[in-house]
Amino acid sequence: MSTTTPTRPSTEAEAPASQxxxxxxxxxxxxxxxxxxxxxxxxxxxxxxxxxxxxxxxWSFMFGEVALYSFVVLLISGTYLTMFFVPxxxxxxxxxxYAPLQGAHVSxxxxxxxxxxxxxxxxxxFRQMHHWSCLVxxxxxxxxxxxxxxxxxxxxxxxxxxLVGFALMVLGMVAGFTGYSLPDDVxxxxxxxxxxxxxxxxxxxGTYISMLLFGGEFPGHDIIPRFFTIHILLVPAAILGLIAIxxxxxxxxxxxxxPGPGRTERNVVGFPVFPVYAAxxxxxxxxxxxxxxxxxxxxxxxxxxxxxxxxxxxVSAGSQPDWYMLWTDGGLRLIPGWEFTIFGYTxxxxxxxxxxxxxxxxxxxxxYPFIEQxxxxxxxxxxxxxxxxxxxxxxxxxxxxxxxxxxxxxxATNDLIALKLRLSINDLTWTFRIAFFLAPIIxxxxxxxxxxxxxxxxxxxxxxxxxxxxxxRMEDGQMLEIHEPLNEFDRWVLVQxxxxxxxxxxxxxxxxxxAATSFFFKDxxxxxxxxxxxxxxxxxxxxxxxxDELTGGDYTTPDARRH
Amino acid sequence: xxxxxxxxxESPRSSGTVSTVAPKEGGGFPNPGLPPHxxxxxxxxxxxxxxxxxxxxxxxxLSVLGTVVFIASYFVFTPMGTNLLGEPGTLHAVRWSNLFxxxxxxxxxxxxxxxxxxxxxxxxxxxxxxxxxxHIEGSDETREVAAGIITDGLDESGIARRPVIVTAMIAALTxxxxxxxxxxxxxxxxxxxxxxxxxxxxxxxxxxxxDGTPIxxxxxxxxxxxxxxxxxxxxxxxxxxxxxAKAATVLIRIDPELGQNQDSLDNGYQGILAxxxxxxxxxxxxxxxEQQTHxxxxxxxxxxxxxxxxxxxxxxxxxxxxxxxxxxxxxEGYLVAGGDFPEPIGPSFWDLHKDK
Ligand code: HEM
Ligand code: FES
Numbered sequence: 001m002s003t004t005t006p007t008r009p010s011t012e013a014e015a016p017a018s019q020x021x022x023x024x025x026x027x028x029x030x031x032x033x034x035x036x037x038x039x040x041x042x043x044x045x046x047x048x049x050x051x052x053x054x055x056x057x058x059w060s061f062m063f064g065e066v067a068l069y070s071f072v073v074l075l076i077s078g079t080y081l082t083m084f085f086v087p088x089x090x091x092x093x094x095x096x097x098y099a100p101l102q103g104a105h106v107s108x109x110x111x112x113x114x115x116x117x118x119x120x121x122x123x124x125x126f127r128q129m130h131h132w133s134c135l136v137x138x139x140x141x142x143x144x145x146x147x148x149x150x151x152x153x154x155x156x157x158x159x160x161x162x163l164v165g166f167a168l169m170v171l172g173m174v175a176g177f178t179g180y181s182l183p184d185d186v187x188x189x190x191x192x193x194x195x196x197x198x199x200x201x202x203x204x205x206g207t208y209i210s211m212l213l214f215g216g217e218f219p220g221h222d223i224i225p226r227f228f229t230i231h232i233l234l235v236p237a238a239i240l241g242l243i244a245i246x247x248x249x250x251x252x253x254x255x256x257x258x259p260g261p262g263r264t265e266r267n268v269v270g271f272p273v274f275p276v277y278a279a280x281x282x283x284x285x286x287x288x289x290x291x292x293x294x295x296x297x298x299x300x301x302x303x304x305x306x307x308x309x310x311x312x313x314x315v316s317a318g319s320q321p322d323w324y325m326l327w328t329d330g331g332l333r334l335i336p337g338w339e340f341t342i343f344g345y346t347x348x349x350x351x352x353x354x355x356x357x358x359x360x361x362x363x364x365x366x367x368y369p370f371i372e373q374x375x376x377x378x379x380x381x382x383x384x385x386x387x388x389x390x391x392x393x394x395x396x397x398x399x400x401x402x403x404x405x406x407x408x409x410x411x412a413t414n415d416l417i418a419l420k421l422r423l424s425i426n427d428l429t430w431t432f433r434i435a436f437f438l439a440p441i442i443x444x445x446x447x448x449x450x451x452x453x454x455x456x457x458x459x460x461x462x463x464x465x466x467x468x469x470x471x472x473r474m475e476d477g478q479m480l481e482i483h484e485p486l487n488e489f490d491r492w493v494l495v496q497x498x499x500x501x502x503x504x505x506x507x508x509x510x511x512x513x514x515a516a517t518s519f520f521f522k523d524x525x526x527x528x529x530x531x532x533x534x535x536x537x538x539x540x541x542x543x544x545x546x547x548d549e550l551t552g553g554d555y556t557t558p559d560a561r562r563h
Numbered sequence: 564x565x566x567x568x569x570x571x572x573e574s575p576r577s578s579g580t581v582s583t584v585a586p587k588e589g590g591g592f593p594n595p596g597l598p599p600h601x602x603x604x605x606x607x608x609x610x611x612x613x614x615x616x617x618x619x620x621x622x623x624x625l626s627v628l629g630t631v632v633f634i635a636s637y638f639v640f641t642p643m644g645t646n647l648l649g650e651p652g653t654l655h656a657v658r659w660s661n662l663f664x665x666x667x668x669x670x671x672x673x674x675x676x677x678x679x680x681x682x683x684x685x686x687x688x689x690x691x692x693x694x695x696x697x698h699i700e701g702s703d704e705t706r707e708v709a710a711g712i713i714t715d716g717l718d719e720s721g722i723a724r725r726p727v728i729v730t731a732m733i734a735a736l737t738x739x740x741x742x743x744x745x746x747x748x749x750x751x752x753x754x755x756x757x758x759x760x761x762x763x764x765x766x767x768x769x770x771x772x773x774d775g776t777p778i779x780x781x782x783x784x785x786x787x788x789x790x791x792x793x794x795x796x797x798x799x800x801x802x803x804x805x806x807x808a809k810a811a812t813v814l815i816r817i818d819p820e821l822g823q824n825q826d827s828l829d830n831g832y833q834g835i836l837a838x839x840x841x842x843x844x845x846x847x848x849x850x851x852x853e854q855q856t857h858x859x860x861x862x863x864x865x866x867x868x869x870x871x872x873x874x875x876x877x878x879x880x881x882x883x884x885x886x887x888x889x890x891x892x893x894x895e896g897y898l899v900a901g902g903d904f905p906e907p908i909g910p911s912f913w914d915l916h917k918d919k
Contacts, residue, residue: 006694054694091798098654105798117657121637124661125668157699190847193808194863197845197910200758207758207912212751217758217805218846222751254696262597268694269597276687283679290673297665312808313772313790313840313848332845332880333864339882339911346915350844350880377582383696415865425865426878488595495592499585508581517583529588 006054006272047274055277056257056270060151063144065281068243069288070137077130078232084120086112087182087228089221098305106184106309109224113183113304128296134176135301136292138324141169149398152386153256154369156379161249164242166366171239176322178231180302184224187302189310191321193218194332201351219312259384259496261489268383320413330408331357334433361404368397375516376500389458390497392451393520399447400440407435448523455525462486462494462528463536472547480543495528597691605685615685622678629670636663756919759907761809763888768794769814769837769898777897778814783835788852789814790840793900809908811840812888813850814898815870817857827873830889832898837888838874839908842866844881846909859885883911 037043088108094101096111098118106114116123145165148154154162181188196218199210215222254268263269271277308314321329331354338349364371372394388395410417411432418425465485472480486494502521505514604611640660701709722729768777772790775797783789791812800806819834827836838859842849847863852870858877859868866879874885886908889901907915 006692054692125665193846200910200912203913207754211754215751261595266696269691276683279679279683283676286672286676290669293669313811335880337876337880337882344916345913346911348911377580489598492595500583501585
């Protein structure tokens with residue numbers, strides 16, 4: 001592994017080692033402690049390697065951190081909950097302090113959740129923190145994933161880390177689903193019942209899987225203890241392990257950076273881990289923790305005493321899962337009642353097709369880096385990020401994927417939307433069904449066009465500079481606007497990116513790949529070439545000369561001059 | 564020179580696929596290098612520096628205040644006791660306790676973060692450093708040694724020379740995972756005929772779900788809906804919830820004139836029809852009944868069933884009609900089941916139509 005020490009900015013004067021005596025004591029203490037550790041675990045080597053590692057700074061790099069920190073909050077609050085939660089479906093008669101439910105037959109899981117909420121000091125706060133941090137965790141993972149997508153940070157050498165991140169997203173959903181199934185209230189029970197129905201729809205083995213999972217017929221007595229083990233042991237352990245791999249790879253690859261003057265494919269420009277990054281990132285953990293706590297102190301979530309204990313018979317109108325699971329419900333609502341019988345056996349397309357669609361969306365996302373690499377054939381390492389508008393087709397695909405996700409999620413709330421907007425559910429469902437097929441195509445096209453328009457505009461800016469809105473009319477009647485050329489630092493960001501071209505089939509290029517490269521790059525806007533800039537500057541120079549001759553270098557308006 | 568090279572580190576061992584990357588004219592533009600650094604106030608003005616220092620210290624102290632509030636309110640506001648408005652009722656007390664401990668904790672943690680970030684932003688160096696990157700892949704020498712370890716190791720193991728061992732090893736490694744099926748099978752019983760039957764039997768009285776009382780045909784008013792369970796399905800049963808999950812039924816009376824399905828009317832009693840309440844899509848309880856249209860709507864994915872037409876699906880993802888429970892009237896005039904549902908209730912499954 002590399003041992004080169006990064007270069008500190010040259011302009012900085014060496015600071016004196018210590019100023020006051022207090023300062024000196026602090027430094028000495030650090031030295032003694034460091035020496036002790038070094039002699040036992042070679043702390044010095046680790047510190048030399050990590051201590052001054054450089055991390056680039058950008059607001060969009062924050063989302064991964066939010067995910068990490070909210071996971072820590074999940075661990076802390078979840079551990080507190082395990083001290084009081086009873087993962088059992090045995091029935092008891094509720095006689096706690098919540099009057100409306102006294103005398104009701106409930107499971108121990110439900111009873112203990114009420115106990116945590118009403119009788120354990122700080123219990124409600126920790127429950128709400130656990131649930132809120134879960135929502136924040138999933139939002140952060142999602143936004144982080146799409147930051148990586150839209151900036152092309154998944155390109156070589158980071159494809160594997162993309163897959164690790166993808167697995168974390170899926171595990172997050174599993175964690176969330178198993179978590180909100182634990183309190184055994186009406187909502188969580190209905191969620192489980194839908195899972196039972198989905199499993200039964202799987203051909204041949206469906207009913208067996210359902211019986212194995214529930215330990216018999218739904219709901220049985222086993223599902224909550226089983227989910228408990230999955231929720232507090234298996235999934236968190238897997239998440240922790242994957243986070244560790246994610247971080248090790250991050251250090252190995254070093255973070256990507258946005259293009260900018262002085263930033264190249266072969267360097268990292270940013271702040272050293274110690275002290276600046278440690279203070280910022282460590283501080284940021286407390287900020288995230290504090291904000292989640294504040295939300296939990298003021299905003300109720302999952303008030304299971306209102307839903308009531310689970311019973312298979314009562315209805316709850318409008319049952320929606322947590323937001324990150326919504327999309328998995330949307331397809332179930334949009335699919336028509338397709339089911340057929342073959343040799344007397346039943347095949348439930350109304351269950352299988354949505355599952356195939358969900359799987360397809362996820363698999364496409366997971367494999368996207370490999371698909372794009374196959375198209376571009378680009379074998380180089382990429383450490384400078386793409387600005388999303390410089391990759392119009394990728395950006396279009398990403399936004400189209402999001403639109404599909406959003407349509408599914410909205411379809412899962414069609415009853416609420418219908419109620420709010422006073423629409424018929426049937427019309428709304430039909431609208432979503434059509435949108436499911438049309439929206440991604442339209443969204444893709446519009447996004448791509450917008451990116452290309454931005455590329456053109458940036459290209460003009462690089463060539464001709466900033467418009468000053470000062471217009472001069474020449475003697476021949478021609479109107480010329482005075483442009484202020486960009487300085488080379490600002491211009492650099494607009495001209496540094498790579499150019500990709502479609503390939504022709506033949507000579508080692510299959511016709512499929514040729515078509516794919518054409519889909520990706522046929523409408524490309526070529527980046528400014530040095531010769532073009534030279535020409536543009538020359539032209540601007542001539543124009544400027546003519547204007548100067550006419551105005552004598554005085555650009556104030558004739559009106560202003562008269563005063 | 565190396566500082567201003569902007570090209571991607573081309574892998575020395577390129578895969579040889581034709582690439583779409585276009586070469587840059589004249590190698591592209593030269594990278595202008597880092598722009599000149601602009602100093603912050605606190606770097607140049609000792610007063611601004613002092614101010615920033617006081618600010619950071621102040622933020623840390625706010626956190627201490629938050630901790631004090633947290634600890635104090637943890638003991639002052641017991642969930643069952645203190646509530647500032649003096650209102651009765653547990654929920655209010657819980658809310659106060661939650662609010663004060665929560666805000667205290669939030670302040671305690673948030674301001675540690677605010678202080679640290681402010682410290683880093685105003686007082687720690689804000690000039691960017693530059694670190695060189697290196698190829699991820701090992702040097703030629705390293706790769707050669709690594710490849711050597713693999714070939715030598717494989718050779719020493721003799722794997723290529725001993726096909727018998729290899730075959731046996733593959734057999735062992737394939738057989739073992741199958742063993743997983745054995746413990747897995749104890750996770751639950753086989754379905755058997757369980758999914759094909761419910762608690763309903765011929766002659767069982769139909770009782771109200773709420774209080775278990777039987778229902779006389781004369782009590783069922785036109786267009787009313789009853790949520791019902793079989794008599795004898797009580798809380799002391801071993802598999803009470805499992806049976807409820809299958810037996811849940813609704814009773815609806817329609818004007819027989821409106822009926823479009825003679826079979827369905829024949830299975831009812833003077834327009835009183837009983838349908839399974841478990842949706843044939845994925846199993847939510849279906850029981851939003853629209854009296855004007857005689858439709859039943861499932862709240863989960865909006866499957867809509869027409870009660871006048873044998874609970875046929877008229878919209879949504881469900882396919883099968885809700886199974887109908889045949890009903891009769893006993894000697895005392897109470898409604899009873901004429902038998903079990905004719906086919907499995909709830910979500911469809913593979914061998915649904917096989918008799919068991
Ligand atoms: C991996 C990330 C995790 C996620 C996304 C997650 C999510 C959830 C959710 C949404 C709930 C329902 C809470 C509610 O009642 O509103 C829940 C409950 C619970 N979680 Fe987690 N959790 C995670 C990790 C953990 C960990 C690490 C533990 C313990 C070590 C834990 C312990 C519990 C317990 C005991 C409950 C049930 C108590 C209750 O519902 O009040 N969780 N979880
Ligand atoms: S469960 Fe009734 S429509 Fe899906």
